[in-house]
Amino acid sequence: MIKKHVIYKKDKWNMLTVEVNGKQLILREISDQWGEESRTFLSRPEMMHWVAERFPKEKFEDNPEEYEEIIAAFKQV
Template sequence: MIKKHEIYKTDNWNMMTVEVQGRYIILREISDQWGEDTHTFMSRPAMMAWVHGRFNKEAYKDNEEEYHKIIEAFKQV
């Protein structure tokens, strides 16, 4: 069974989804700047390590609410 989570979506070109496929976690990041990027993780801790590197808290210092919303969405995966 595949469980799909939508982390955020601003439009059809700026979004991030996570699919849990058995023991694999597949993260797809689509952006109008870089196209589609896919990451495969073997565990939630590995995914969260990537998340904390990708979503630097300093980059969201003007919008901490959005930062916490994104991190919380990943924790629900």
């Protein structure tokens, strides 16, 4: 059974979801700039490493609440 987690969804063109399919974590990021990107991780630590690179805390200095929400959502996966 696949379990889907919505990390964020700003509108139908800007969203990030993670599907848990057994041991695989399938991350899908849709943006109006880049289209759809899909990544498959084999472990949560591997995914969280990607998250740390994709969402550096410095990028959210003016909005730390958004950063905390995104990281908390990933930790729920």
